[in-house]
Amino acid sequence: MYLLELKNITKRFPGNVLALDDVNFDLKSGEVHALLGENGAGKTTLMNIVFGLYRHDHGEIFVEGKKVNITSPASAIEHGIGMVQQHFTLVPSFSVAENIALGMKKSGHFRVNLKKVIRKIKELSDLYNMNIDPNAKIWQLSVSEKQKVEILKVLYEEAKIIIFDEPTAVLTPQESESLFKAIELMKENGKGIIFISHKLKEVVKISDRVTVLKNGKIIGTLNKEEFNENRLARMMVGKDFTFNIQKADNIPGKEILNIENLEVRNDKGILAVKGLNLIIKEGEILGIAGVAGNGQRELAESIVGLRKVEKGKIKFCGFDITNASVRKRLSLGIAYVPQDRKETATCPNLSVVENLFIRQKNKSRILNQKKMLKNSRELIKKYSIVTRSEEQPIKFLSGGNMQKVVLAREFELSPKLIIVEHPTRGLDVKAMEFVYNSLIKARNKGVAILLIAGDLDEVFAISDRVAIIFEGKIMGYVEPEESKVNELGLMMAGVAVEA
Numbered sequence: 001m002y003l004l005e006l007k008n009i010t011k012r013f014p015g016n017v018l019a020l021d022d023v024n025f026d027l028k029s030g031e032v033h034a035l036l037g038e039n040g041a042g043k044t045t046l047m048n049i050v051f052g053l054y055r056h057d058h059g060e061i062f063v064e065g066k067k068v069n070i071t072s073p074a075s076a077i078e079h080g081i082g083m084v085q086q087h088f089t090l091v092p093s094f095s096v097a098e099n100i101a102l103g104m105k106k107s108g109h110f111r112v113n114l115k116k117v118i119r120k121i122k123e124l125s126d127l128y129n130m131n132i133d134p135n136a137k138i139w140q141l142s143v144s145e146k147q148k149v150e151i152l153k154v155l156y157e158e159a160k161i162i163i164f165d166e167p168t169a170v171l172t173p174q175e176s177e178s179l180f181k182a183i184e185l186m187k188e189n190g191k192g193i194i195f196i197s198h199k200l201k202e203v204v205k206i207s208d209r210v211t212v213l214k215n216g217k218i219i220g221t222l223n224k225e226e227f228n229e230n231r232l233a234r235m236m237v238g239k240d241f242t243f244n245i246q247k248a249d250n251i252p253g254k255e256i257l258n259i260e261n262l263e264v265r266n267d268k269g270i271l272a273v274k275g276l277n278l279i280i281k282e283g284e285i286l287g288i289a290g291v292a293g294n295g296q297r298e299l300a301e302s303i304v305g306l307r308k309v310e311k312g313k314i315k316f317c318g319f320d321i322t323n324a325s326v327r328k329r330l331s332l333g334i335a336y337v338p339q340d341r342k343e344t345a346t347c348p349n350l351s352v353v354e355n356l357f358i359r360q361k362n363k364s365r366i367l368n369q370k371k372m373l374k375n376s377r378e379l380i381k382k383y384s385i386v387t388r389s390e391e392q393p394i395k396f397l398s399g400g401n402m403q404k405v406v407l408a409r410e411f412e413l414s415p416k417l418i419i420v421e422h423p424t425r426g427l428d429v430k431a432m433e434f435v436y437n438s439l440i441k442a443r444n445k446g447v448a449i450l451l452i453a454g455d456l457d458e459v460f461a462i463s464d465r466v467a468i469i470f471e472g473k474i475m476g477y478v479e480p481e482e483s484k485v486n487e488l489g490l491m492m493a494g495v496a497v498e499a
Contacts, residue, residue, distance in 0.1 A: 001065045002026045003192040004050070004081075004161050009059035011045055011216075013396075015388045019045045020056070021216045027161065027192040032183060034195045034203045037213035038236055038428040039400025040386045043196050044086070046213070047163050050194075051083040052076040063161070082159030084150045086166040086196075086399060087342045092139040096132055097121055100153050117156075124155050128182040140268050142293045143339060144175055151179075162186065163194045166399070166425075168202060175292070180206055198428045200229040212236055237430055245436050248444070250464050252281035255318075256417050256448035257303070262312035264298045264472075271310070272298040274472035282416070285439065285449040287463030287480065289456060290492055295472035296452045297339065300419050303450070304336045305329050317416060330359065333416035337406055337423055339452075341399070345406045348395035352376065352387050355394045356409050383408040384434060400431040407438060418442060421452045436462050456485070470494045 004027040011020040020042045027033050035043045048054045050061065052070040061068050063079050070076050076083070090099050100121060101112045121134040130148045138146060147167065154162055164183075168176040183193055183206065197203050203210060210227050212219040212235040219235050257280040264273035272295040280286045288296055301307035303314060305326040314322045321329055338344040346355050353376040376390040385404045387397055394402055403423070410418060420439065424432040439462055443449055453459050459466055460480040468475045468491040475491040478484040487497050 002062070003029045003064060004194075005062040005065075006046070006050070007060045007062070009046065009049060009056050009061075011042075011049060011054065011056050013388070017388055019216050020049075023059070023213070023216070023218055025211055025218070027194060029160075029190045029192050030187045031208040032187065032193040032195050032206050034197065034207040034210040035213065036197075036200075036203065036210055036232060036236055039398040039431055041213040041236075042216040043213055044165060044398065045216075047083065047165060047194065047196065050076065050161075051081060051163060077157055077159070080158075080160035081163070082154030082157055082161070083163040084147075084154055084165065084167055088146050088150060090138045090146060090149060093137065095135050095137055096141075096149050096152070097134040099138060099149060100134075100156050104157070120156060121152060124152055128152075128155065128185065129178050130182075142297075144292050151182075159191070161192050161194070163196070165196045166198070167195075168197065168199065176202065198432075200232055200429075203232065204229055233429060236428065245433065245440065245461060247440050247462060250283050250443065252284040252464070253446060254282055256280055256282050256316065257450070258313075258315040259303075260313045260315070262299070262302065262314065263310040264295070264302045264307055265310060266295075266298055272472050273302065275312070276469075276473055278467065278474060280417070280448045280450055282446045282448050283443055284464045285443050285451055285462055287451045287453065287459035287466045288469055289453075289459050289466050289488060290469035292454055294469050296469060297421070298472075299469075300336070300338075300421055300450070300452055303329075303419055304334055330413070333414070335410035335413050335415035335418045337410055337418070337420040339421035339425070341402050341406055342395075346394050346402060349393055351391045352380070352385070352394050352397070352405055353390040355405050356390075356412075359409060359413065379408045379412065383438075400427045403427060403435070404431070407435065411438065411442060415447060417448045417450070419450045419452070422454060423451070424453075424455075424458060456488070468492055 006023060006025040009020055009023040012018055023046060037043050045054060049056045050070065052072045052075050061070060068079050070079060097114055097118045101114060101117050104112065118134040125132045130152060132145060132148050132152060138149070167179060186193060195207060204227065208224050209221060210232060211221040212232065214236065259276060259278040262273050262276040263271060266272040276299065290296060298307055302309050305324060309322050313320060316332055316334065319332065321332065342348060347358065353372050356376050356379055357372050373390060380387065380390060383404045386401050394405060424435050427435065439449055451459065451463060463480045466478050466480050466488065468478065468488055470492060471494065476497060478488050490497050
């Protein structure tokens with residue numbers, strides 16, 4: 001008997017868009033069943049149906065052999081289904097314990113025993129090596145810590161079926177390994193895991209079975225001994241796939257960004273950037289490598305004007321912009337792709353076209369709707385954005401297509417400097433290739449690019465130089481070569497390496 005069985009699931013969206021076409025999927029107790037597919041293939045839509053966020057138009061859902069009618073997330077939780085979503089569903093002003101208490105099953109009591117909740121969170125945190133303070137406010141946490149809270153929410157409810165939607169997208173390699181160990185413990189306890197990821201290496205490593213979706217249809221299901229990275233990539237894109245990155249040698253030009261003795265505090269008021277020095281020249285990609293939480297976010301936000309500088313100077317094209325406004329920095333030519341495309345980079349309820357042009361200068365203060373629509377269609381084609389129409393709310397796009405909208409908006413500002421944080425997080429292999437080549441094309445035109453990414457393969461793939469950050473300081477630089485991995489790893493851990 002299967003723990004979960006989906007039979008002939010079909011889903012259409014307004015405009016007669018067929019998102020899922022007669023999909024069959026099953027999950028056994030004590031296994032990891034990965035769900036693969038390109039952005040927009042239907043993976044998240046299928047899981048949103050299982051978790052009660054969407055209603056399917058046709059088909060049946062069975063939990064432990066019993067047909068169920070899942071009408072809401074609360075209904076899914078009642079049936080033992082939990083979902084760790086790609087985009088966080090946390091209340092920033094509440095503590096970790098309060099957020100978890102919000103999702104608790106109804107017990108007939110009006111009051112929640114928060115001390116009991118805190119005690120259980122600590123037990124789960126210790127068991128699964130999460131290292132989360134139950135009393136910490138959500139707004140004070142890093143992105144990776146927020147992801148852990150989402151995982152703890154599901155574990156707290158003792159779900160039998162756990163859906164992980166891109167769970168390692170916000171985790172460092174070390175944190176990913178810790179998560180995989182936790183998942184192994186879940187398997188041993190008889191839980192069934194549905195694992196959605198675009199990282200083929202980790203899918204091959206952790207999965208017992210893999211099902212591939214394409215255009216809303218099942219391409220096939222493979223057992224562990226039947227798949228490898230190449231075969232899975234071929235099933236996803238319809239042919240053998242290797243990254244075709246058009247990166248030629250670069251000759252850096254004049255200095256674009258010069259950071260001197262920079263000091264910046266984080267949301268907790270603690271100094272996160274400590275006397276940092278950095279120079280980027282036109283026509284180069286400088287990659288920043290480091291374990292999450294070492295000042296990367298604070299560095300990026302201080303450059304674009306979203307975070308106050310305590311000490312030091314930021315010079316852009318020779319101008320001191322340390323205390324300049326965000327608007328001033330935008331007008332000078334600084335573009336920014338934040339790490340969280342849903343909360344920070346986009347306005348979810350606004351349309352694709354509105355998100356594309358929200359940062360454009362507008363001297364007349366009157367929006368030319370016809371011109372915006374025409375230009376948006378051109379950008380949708382240029383950046384291969386999959387959407388029903390340019391007037392569709394951006395929140396209904398897949399993560400990859402949402403990211404393309406952000407990239408299109410920032411690249412079309414004709415910037416001199418682009419700061420990008422985790423630009424391919426949650427993207428499929430074709431979308432990753434598109435992003436890499438877009439960044440390289442901008443670099444070839446003389447744009448300076450500061451790349452902040454947690455994936456070392458990504459940093460090495462397109463960077464011209466790699467700076468290693470540790471506790472808010474630059475430990476040193478390495479060439480983006482495989483032979484430098486050991487040296488880079490030591491510096492990421494705070495060990496000084498002689499040149």
